[in-house]
Amino acid sequence: MHLRRVNPFKEILRPLGQLLIFIAGSAVVISAITLLLAVLLRPTRIDIDILQTTLVLLPQVLIDGITLGFMYAIIAMGYTMVYGVLEFINFAHGEFVMFGAFAGVELLIWLNAQGMLKTAELGLALVWITLAVLLGMVVAGSLAVTTERLAYRPLRGAPRLVPLIAAIGVSFLLQDTMRFLQSAINGDFYRTFPEFGPFAQRLTLFTVDMNGRPIDVAIQYKAIMLIAFGVVMLVALNYLVNATRLGKAIRSVAQDQKTAALMGIDVNRIIALTFLIGGALGGAAGVLWAFRFTRVDPYMGFIPGLKAFTAAVLGGIGSIVGAMLGGMVLGLLESFSAAYFSIFSRGAFGAEYKDIFAFGILILVLIFRPQGLLGGKTTQKA
Amino acid sequence: MSVILELTKVTKRFGGLVAVNAVDLRIETGSISSVIGPNGAGKTTIFNTITGIYKPEEGDIRFDGQTIVGMRPDRITAQGMCRTFQNIRLFHNMTVLENILVGAHTRTPSTAWGAVLRTRHFKQAEEEARQEAQRLLLYVGLPRGLGDQLARNLPYGQQRRVEIARALASKPKLILLDEPTAGMNPQETESATRLFRKLRDDLGITVVLIEHDMKVVMGISERISVIDYGQKIAEGTPAEVRKDQRVIEAYLGRHAESTTISMH
Amino acid sequence: MSAQATSTNRFLQIFSGPFGALLALLYAVGVTYVLTLDPRSLLGRLLLFSALALIYFIPQRPAVKFLLGAMLVLMVVPAIGLRNPFLLEIGFQVAVFATLALGLNVVVGFAGLLDLGYIAFFAVGAYLWAFFGSQQIWHVDEPPGTFTVYATFPFAAWWFWLFIPLGILAAAGMGIILGFPVLRLRGDYLAIVTLGFGEVIRVLANNLDKPINLTNGPQGITPIQRPPLPEFLTSPELLATLSRWAGRPINANDVYGFFFYFLGLLILGFTIIIARRLDRSKLGRSWTAIREDDVAAVAMGVPLRRTKLTAFAIGAAFSGAMGVLYAANRTFVSPETFSLTASISILVMVILGGLGSIPGVVMGAAVVTLLNIDILQSLSLQLSSLRQGPDLIPLLGIPWKELPTQLDPARYQRFFFGLLLILMMIFRPEGMVPAERARLELHEEEGEAIPDAELEGDLAPDEKLAD
Numbered sequence A: 001m002h003l004r005r006v007n008p009f010k011e012i013l014r015p016l017g018q019l020l021i022f023i024a025g026s027a028v029v030i031s032a033i034t035l036l037l038a039v040l041l042r043p044t045r046i047d048i049d050i051l052q053t054t055l056v057l058l059p060q061v062l063i064d065g066i067t068l069g070f071m072y073a074i075i076a077m078g079y080t081m082v083y084g085v086l087e088f089i090n091f092a093h094g095e096f097v098m099f100g101a102f103a104g105v106e107l108l109i110w111l112n113a114q115g116m117l118k119t120a121e122l123g124l125a126l127v128w129i130t131l132a133v134l135l136g137m138v139v140a141g142s143l144a145v146t147t148e149r150l151a152y153r154p155l156r157g158a159p160r161l162v163p164l165i166a167a168i169g170v171s172f173l174l175q176d177t178m179r180f181l182q183s184a185i186n187g188d189f190y191r192t193f194p195e196f197g198p199f200a201q202r203l204t205l206f207t208v209d210m211n212g213r214p215i216d217v218a219i220q221y222k223a224i225m226l227i228a229f230g231v232v233m234l235v236a237l238n239y240l241v242n243a244t245r246l247g248k249a250i251r252s253v254a255q256d257q258k259t260a261a262l263m264g265i266d267v268n269r270i271i272a273l274t275f276l277i278g279g280a281l282g283g284a285a286g287v288l289w290a291f292r293f294t295r296v297d298p299y300m301g302f303i304p305g306l307k308a309f310t311a312a313v314l315g316g317i318g319s320i321v322g323a324m325l326g327g328m329v330l331g332l333l334e335s336f337s338a339a340y341f342s343i344f345s346r347g348a349f350g351a352e353y354k355d356i357f358a359f360g361i362l363i364l365v366l367i368f369r370p371q372g373l374l375g376g377k378t379t380q381k382a
Numbered sequence B: 001m002s003v004i005l006e007l008t009k010v011t012k013r014f015g016g017l018v019a020v021n022a023v024d025l026r027i028e029t030g031s032i033s034s035v036i037g038p039n040g041a042g043k044t045t046i047f048n049t050i051t052g053i054y055k056p057e058e059g060d061i062r063f064d065g066q067t068i069v070g071m072r073p074d075r076i077t078a079q080g081m082c083r084t085f086q087n088i089r090l091f092h093n094m095t096v097l098e099n100i101l102v103g104a105h106t107r108t109p110s111t112a113w114g115a116v117l118r119t120r121h122f123k124q125a126e127e128e129a130r131q132e133a134q135r136l137l138l139y140v141g142l143p144r145g146l147g148d149q150l151a152r153n154l155p156y157g158q159q160r161r162v163e164i165a166r167a168l169a170s171k172p173k174l175i176l177l178d179e180p181t182a183g184m185n186p187q188e189t190e191s192a193t194r195l196f197r198k199l200r201d202d203l204g205i206t207v208v209l210i211e212h213d214m215k216v217v218m219g220i221s222e223r224i225s226v227i228d229y230g231q232k233i234a235e236g237t238p239a240e241v242r243k244d245q246r247v248i249e250a251y252l253g254r255h256a257e258s259t260t261i262s263m264h
Numbered sequence C: 001m002s003a004q005a006t007s008t009n010r011f012l013q014i015f016s017g018p019f020g021a022l023l024a025l026l027y028a029v030g031v032t033y034v035l036t037l038d039p040r041s042l043l044g045r046l047l048l049f050s051a052l053a054l055i056y057f058i059p060q061r062p063a064v065k066f067l068l069g070a071m072l073v074l075m076v077v078p079a080i081g082l083r084n085p086f087l088l089e090i091g092f093q094v095a096v097f098a099t100l101a102l103g104l105n106v107v108v109g110f111a112g113l114l115d116l117g118y119i120a121f122f123a124v125g126a127y128l129w130a131f132f133g134s135q136q137i138w139h140v141d142e143p144p145g146t147f148t149v150y151a152t153f154p155f156a157a158w159w160f161w162l163f164i165p166l167g168i169l170a171a172a173g174m175g176i177i178l179g180f181p182v183l184r185l186r187g188d189y190l191a192i193v194t195l196g197f198g199e200v201i202r203v204l205a206n207n208l209d210k211p212i213n214l215t216n217g218p219q220g221i222t223p224i225q226r227p228p229l230p231e232f233l234t235s236p237e238l239l240a241t242l243s244r245w246a247g248r249p250i251n252a253n254d255v256y257g258f259f260f261y262f263l264g265l266l267i268l269g270f271t272i273i274i275a276r277r278l279d280r281s282k283l284g285r286s287w288t289a290i291r292e293d294d295v296a297a298v299a300m301g302v303p304l305r306r307t308k309l310t311a312f313a314i315g316a317a318f319s320g321a322m323g324v325l326y327a328a329n330r331t332f333v334s335p336e337t338f339s340l341t342a343s344i345s346i347l348v349m350v351i352l353g354g355l356g357s358i359p360g361v362v363m364g365a366a367v368v369t370l371l372n373i374d375i376l377q378s379l380s381l382q383l384s385s386l387r388q389g390p391d392l393i394p395l396l397g398i399p400w401k402e403l404p405t406q407l408d409p410a411r412y413q414r415f416f417f418g419l420l421l422i423l424m425m426i427f428r429p430e431g432m433v434p435a436e437r438a439r440l441e442l443h444e445e446e447g448e449a450i451p452d453a454e455l456e457g458d459l460a461p462d463e464k465l466a467d
């Protein structure tokens, strides 16, 4: 790693620009394909006008997709960074997300019980949510570091499948540990995100006229907040990795551990910090996830984790920019398939198939383009 | 004399790096030849390309008169070509005998059904394969009792011999040895050299070596090809190569017999 | 048997020689006695398992071990099972899961391909017989939730016997189909993709109740037919005799308990023999070779694709057969059985026992199954009976009554599986009965030129542990 003067301003603008391009690009492509399908399928249905239905749903589907995309992108960072330094799929990352979610939700539930949330205006509500996100980050980050220290570090250098199997074990163990804690303390193992603040309100952007029917294109405050958090997280992470000494150390460990060690970098410490950062991001995503979907339970992290891994692979595992792109694409695809599968197939295939869709993508990408969308072609070593 | 292996303008690239650059090579049936050159010159890559582990971007490789470019490595082995690896790739958790039996894969006629039903044919084929493996073990100069040891527990020199036995088990017409004496002491090297000669003299196998030990190379080879930066820069008898100006430059320009690097 | 003598520890030495054999016999008799005193005791079952494990490990001739094991598995278990059918149920489940574990062991242990969706092949077998062996065919055009009752079944119950080979073929075919696209993948990616496949199969089972109703969705398919019992097994005289022995009325349903127990053991026995013979054949060596170093293996002439595909196919085949059997035994299948937890639990069996080690894997399957359906369940029962009473929890001082039902140990399988995986990976990745040792022992035996018949006898311990 040679020294390079970084322009902090550029390091903030660049990821912002990339994000914007990824969002706009994938949104346009996926919308276009969907509309094309709607036009093609229009003659098959006389009961409803598919094209019109598609158009009416489109803004909401896009917003849902983008918020989901941000969450996948943030979770994917944890996989991609750990993979970058250790070439290891941290199967338990979804459980860090879950722990973060519980931490945030417990804090809010406690605040609610003190009567602090009921009266919260937008500003104060924002403070509480931010606090919850921060707590989620702390809890998930420390859990990640502890896990690395106790379960993964002893296995460094073992055959590839050994740490992977241990990570599966960690994932299962953490799920039931949380279940036990919650059951012992609350008698049941799931919790609900308390309702407060004006987040359910909608901000009407504009109104379109659809065959004489006025359709409001509106966005929930909640969605705006989720997107704002997402942007801050991703930009901050990009800054950290590209413009700070720590980031430089992480990148050099990712490139070549031995050389990094020779250059006086404490590899163990950098790996622990990588887990800390990835875990903290996962924890934040967990709280946001809870905010979005309300219910948290010990098994909530697994499927989002798997999908975020898909996103990381889709973008090119090991690449932070790739994880942002992969997250966006996957979030949008999922939101679109959940909304339109059933309409397009006349109810034959429900929204449940969105999971199959995500796994299908994972399988196809791994088989045909394991280096991901952004990764260059690498020759497999013999 | 007939030609058993012929490379014409073979090129292999890794991204921007041209590891093998338009190399021509002719190996005559029943000969002992060497490929030499500094580390990183592309010798191992040539072997990998011949044996089908890499597919060359350009050029043709003919084995026994027919082209083998694009053929799967296991098919190529079945055609009668086998090899050893620069950095010894035995199956470490298998016994020595089992290692040799894997080498005999293409020559063992037993089937999975036969194994499940324990047919007479299966037992006979297994028994023959075992005896043959035992014979090869002795042939490469290993003690009889070694067959049941795990390969990873053997000393380095013996592992090299097991690798040769394993390659021989496929009954090759042509054997490619990648730095077979690396890491051996002078006595071991000498007896290994005798073994290589025996392969040709007793068994009629054509031998191609990659070697750094010039004593071995000059003593055993009938022809030597010199590779540098992926290109063939000289070829001929040991006497001819020794005098070649470009060879001397290539070897004096950089440190020739430095430590071996691992194969990729 | 010097080979075994050196490889066993001091404690097991007391079981050598004729005196040792007698000692083992005494232990087996003692265990039997405990079980006759209380056929329902968990302790008795655990002792029984310990006796079987002990018999596997002691330094005795294979024939002696076989005899002792057969005595316990073929006589003691059925005899106690007369009085406590649960024992047969456990035996059956151990046989089922040991077979699955052996199948997964072919893929993960022998060929080194980590398959996290293995349960899908079990599902293929189970749903195959569930679909054809029930009335589901009549329901395909009905929306889920309609429960029309039909008088007849499209396939008579005896078709079950034909569906066992069909289940094997279907699962093997599925193994090849799923195997094809993933052949080129590296180890960790393969794991994730197979996990995805497993989930896809489960989601499909959950959702293929529309547009046409193939699986009846989350409700599952029931009733599924059981194979017809031979008449003499259900004759009133036999039932009467059995009832007299058992001290309780024995009906045809109880006879099914014995039937599935022995059928399960039979299939497991075949599986063990097949797995063992394959392991020690050219194919088995090829599997080990590609696991150890695939480049070297292809360079030696091992065809990579075909070798991997046969591993997938054979591994899948084992669980296909058991799927059919399982569907008939339960008379009910639903997607829940085929969760990721189930796939992982089979992986735990393989890893706990020892990757690539046949006796180890069978033992691992027995331990995990006992933990799953016996030990944890017993603890839960114990807890719920404590909840009935007025007692206080020691140390905490709150009444048992107030302990949330959510804390039932039986709900915490994942916790134990997870813990086992982590601990095994860190402290003993080679498992309880490592494969190498087993393999080396075999070789030493071969060196002594023991006749074939005796080598077969050596199989016995694995078979016995099945229970």
Ligand SMILES: Nc1ncnc2c1ncn2[C@@H]1O[C@H](COP(=O)(O)OP(=O)(O)O)[C@@H](O)[C@H]1O
Pocket (backbone or CB within 6 Å): A379, A380, A381, A382, B014, B017, B019, B037, B038, B039, B040, B041, B042, B043, B044, B045, B046, B261, B262, B263, B264
């Ligand atoms: N799989 C690979 N991917 C990228 N580069 C490779 C690969 N294999 C070899 N190389 C490169 O090709 C060149 C020739 O290597 P090699 O054939 O191993 O040399 P030699 O055997 O003559 O020492 C080296 O620069 C090496 O780094």
Ligand SMILES: [Mg+2]
Pocket (backbone or CB within 6 Å): B043, B044, B045, B086, B263
């Ligand atoms: Mg080389």
